[in-house]
Amino acid sequence: MPDWISLLIRAIIAFTAMFVFAKLIGKRQLSQITFFEYIVGIAIGDMAAIITDDVRTPLYMGLVPMAAYTFLAIGLSWLALKSKRSRDFFEGKARVLIQDGKILEDNLKKERMSTDELLENLRSRNIFQVSDVEFAIMESSGTVNVLPKSDSQPLTPKLMGMQVAPKPEPQTVIMDGTIMDEGLSTIGFNRLWLKGELEKQGVALENVFLGQVDATGQLYLDLYDDKIKVPQPQALPLTYATLKKAQADLELYALATQDVRAKQAYEKEAGEVDRMIRELEPYLRRG
Amino acid sequence: MTIAQQVKTTLASLKSAQANLETFALSTQNKQAKQMYTQAAQTTQSVVDQLQQRVGQMEQQEPTYKGF
Numbered sequence: 001m002p003d004w005i006s007l008l009i010r011a012i013i014a015f016t017a018m019f020v021f022a023k024l025i026g027k028r029q030l031s032q033i034t035f036f037e038y039i040v041g042i043a044i045g046d047m048a049a050i051i052t053d054d055v056r057t058p059l060y061m062g063l064v065p066m067a068a069y070t071f072l073a074i075g076l077s078w079l080a081l082k083s084k085r086s087r088d089f090f091e092g093k094a095r096v097l098i099q100d101g102k103i104l105e106d107n108l109k110k111e112r113m114s115t116d117e118l119l120e121n122l123r124s125r126n127i128f129q130v131s132d133v134e135f136a137i138m139e140s141s142g143t144v145n146v147l148p149k150s151d152s153q154p155l156t157p158k159l160m161g162m163q164v165a166p167k168p169e170p171q172t173v174i175m176d177g178t179i180m181d182e183g184l185s186t187i188g189f190n191r192l193w194l195k196g197e198l199e200k201q202g203v204a205l206e207n208v209f210l211g212q213v214d215a216t217g218q219l220y221l222d223l224y225d226d227k228i229k230v231p232q233p234q235a236l237p238l239t240y241a242t243l244k245k246a247q248a249d250l251e252l253y254a255l256a257t258q259d260v261r262a263k264q265a266y267e268k269e270a271g272e273v274d275r276m277i278r279e280l281e282p283y284l285r286r287g
Numbered sequence: 288m289t290i291a292q293q294v295k296t297t298l299a300s301l302k303s304a305q306a307n308l309e310t311f312a313l314s315t316q317n318k319q320a321k322q323m324y325t326q327a328a329q330t331t332q333s334v335v336d337q338l339q340q341r342v343g344q345m346e347q348q349e350p351t352y353k354g355f
Contacts, residue, residue, distance in 0.1 A: 166317055188316050217314030239307040242300050243331075249297040250334075256290065262341060269334045276330045283311075283323055 011052045017063055018048040021070040040073045092140035098133050165283040174211030187213050240284035247273040291345045298338045305331040
């Protein structure tokens with residue numbers, strides 16, 4: 001067998017083995033990698049490269065240490081899952097860097113982190129002034145997470161005392177001009193409904209690049225032809241405006257009429273509609 | 288536009304809003320929103336009914352308004 005063929009076979013086997021081992025270790029490896037897991041990953045990759053290249057030793061001799069590394073890594077993460085103490089030992093503990101707005105210099109020293117690095121980490125979190133920080137912690141993976149002081153946190157509806165309607169995730173129902181049945185059925189509609197909606201907006205299915213339906217059943221479209229303007233769904237704000245107008249009308253009639261009983265009736269109705277509008281506002285305007 | 292006509296216009300827009308609310312109630316999957324819309328549709332319906340009565344009264348008082 002010529003050398004290049006045996007090299008090719010080795011490469012394919014090593015590649016496959018690496019893929020299988022990487023799958024076994026799991027996808028956690030990439031996202032919340034600890035320093036140790038990072039090294040294990042590199043070591044396994046390195047071994048795969050070596051056994052491909054080294055034609056003198058048989059292939060299985062290289063696969064054994066790869067498997068050993070993989071199962072050791074899995075074993076360690078299993079141990080870490082089971083007890084808090086082994087978790088602290090193997091995966092390391094998070095260390096608080098700033099508490100109550102004060103930098104903990106001793107902990108900085110323990111992590112061998114300079115003031116510049118700390119500031120850089122804060123800046124990457126969009127904080128340029130240390131006095132805006134309530135709490136900062138270095139995770140075992142080395143990333144610094146920051147809790148800004150409550151007056152420096154982004155404004156949320158909750159802080160404003162504003163009521164907002166719950167809004168579940170939208171579903172993609174059209175991709176590249178084809179209907180996605182899975183998304184449609186998840187949100188509780190069918191093809192017939194979708195075709196009706198498309199007809200309402202005057203758009204052919206083939207011309208739709210992307211279509212999404214939100215929880216209130218409004219269809220948002222993006223077309224291949226960017227020159228065509230698709231009307232944004234207006235049903236919710238339109239209903240809100242109609243109700244508002246009706247409420248104002250009722251108040252007007254209450255003022256205009258001479259009949260005492262009718263006046264009272266109009267006023268009562270105006271009040272009812274007003275109360276309803278207030279309750280509906282989060283759904284119709286901020287939905 | 289006479290008052291009776293105006294009231295009838297309001298009545299019509301309330302009816303349309305009521306129908307919209309029922310559509311929303313049917314099309315949303317969220318329970319809380321569904322309940323909200325259903326309740327609002329009912330309230331609107333009761334206001335529509337009361338207004339309808341008032342229109343009836345007006346038509347009785349001024350038969351010339353009838354049909355507008």
